[in-house]
């Protein structure tokens with residue numbers, strides 16, 4: 001029940017439409033039921049058994065009276081205008097009733113359309129918004145493709161199951177109970193027989209659908225893996241081609257794709273079994289019903305016309321019962337989808353903030369790492385061990401070390417992508433965990449190795465959500481030596497740089513991200529220098545742009561260029577998550593230790 005409430009909570013903003021849908025659903029159901037007895041006089045005349053009711057009932061106080069009244073009116077018409085005219089009239093009444101029934105049916109769907117699409121929009125937006133605020137750690141645990149399949153496939157599933165709930169709760173029961181009421185009124189004995197038979201077939205069909213439920217859960221999971229594989233492959237096409245791993249990737253995809261096919265085939269075969277089976281069971285039930293019914297008619301306990309109407313009522317019970325069972329099955333599937341979606345929505349967003357966070361709008365003194373150790377949530381050994389350093393305002397600290405030494409990890413701790421395991425990081429003496437996360441991130445500008453660029457115009461890639469005047473954007477581009485190449489582009493600042501900036505050269509991408517950082521003019525810059533080698537002309541331009549960016553700026557640099565390292569006020573040499581040497585370039589070279597080996601090894605300079 002609690003689960004169902006979670007599903008239905010998405011309906012809340014659409015109360016008005018849902019109300020109208022329910023109203024028309026009920027009206028439709030009523031007209032379905034009421035149109036059944038209209039057939040009775042028709043059969044009567046056809047079977048030549050109309051028995052005139054000549055006494056007009058005094059009033060209409062019960063169903064019985066209503067039936068008598070209808071019979072009376074009908075006999076009068078037959079007597080006055082002849083059976084043909086009476087039949088014609090019945091036909092008109094039938095047409096009118098079915099017209100109304102279907103009109104209401106359409107109206108009910110008309111009002112649910114904005115609801116189903118609205119729900120899909122709401123949940124998608126909610127998941128997407130969530131994804132942007134979730135802590136980074138979350139994404140190293142979850143497959144991206146699985147998240148994608150949730151935002152596409154599971155949301156669709158939820159839409160379906162909500163529709164089914166509406167139908168199951170408000171339409172089918174009205175039709176079923178109305179038709180059952182008529183059936184009991186016409187022949188309680190036969191209704192009992194049917195009831196038993198229906199329970200029997202229900203159990204058989206229910207057995208099929210329960211297996212189906214589990215298999216569709218499996219199917220959604222496989223779909224998640226499938227989308228993940230596509231996502232990873234598209235993201236790594238360059239590497240895949242370079243390593244000639246196309247066949248390997250194709251093989252991976254083939255395996256998932258085949259397992260999707262196999263599961264889907266099983267599901268479809270099982271699902272397709274339900275229709276022939278229920279038709280077969282149905283004809284079984286009808287035969288038994290015909291047998292019992294005709295016995296009653298021969299015994300004079302039941303009129304043939306009432307029996308026909310009874311069959312009609314029964315026919316009207318079948319469809320809604322089917323949709324009721326279907327709804328039951330689909331709701332289960334929908335709840336599984338709600339679970340998958342809620343797993344994302346329930347993850348605490350961002351990093352936990354302390355109850356009374358302090359505001360830091362400007363850096364006065366500097367950034368300090370105090371004996372910081374850090375272990376990744378899924379790792380056994382710490383990535384950082386007792387890191388201690390001070391970055392004073394306006395100075396530059398460079399981190400150097402072999403790959404895997406822990407440089408990026410240090411950088412990731414400052415914006416609180418992760419929180420330290422031990423020790424603390426302070427800005428002006430305030431632990432960053434006690435400060436407003438928004439303030440901390442507002443102080444920072446990050447320029448990363450893999451220039452993070454989006455499939456957007458040059459202009460938007462520079463502003464990147466920041467409110468800035470055109471003049472400021474142009475100025476930053478000029479200072480970053482990006483203006484030169486932007487002016488050469490076909491559409492200048494409106495040029496779309498392609499997926500991840502694929503239409504630009506490596507040096508151009510770097511200068512674009514430097515322009516972005518300059519525009520932000522961050523109080524604390526975290527620069528993760530690109531390792532990729534550039535030709536000497538590009539290198540010179542990037543170097544000059546970096547000089548502008550770093551001038552008098554408080555900066556932590558993961559440095560690969562000797563020129564950048566040289567201008568740093570302090571160099572920290574890292575190995576296995578610990579600082580093994582520190583000092584200026586000249587001091588460290590003179591020491592002939594780790595740093596000088598590194599310089600020789602990496603050809604720094």
Ligand code: ADP
Nearest residue numbers: 140376379383402403404405406407408409410
């Ligand atoms: P560097 O930037 O110096 O190349 P990193 O800071 O990326 O080094 O990595 C430091 C250590 O932390 C490495 O041993 C690496 O395997 C590990 N590491 C990095 N990211 C993660 C992660 N998301 N989960 C677990 N371990 C990680």
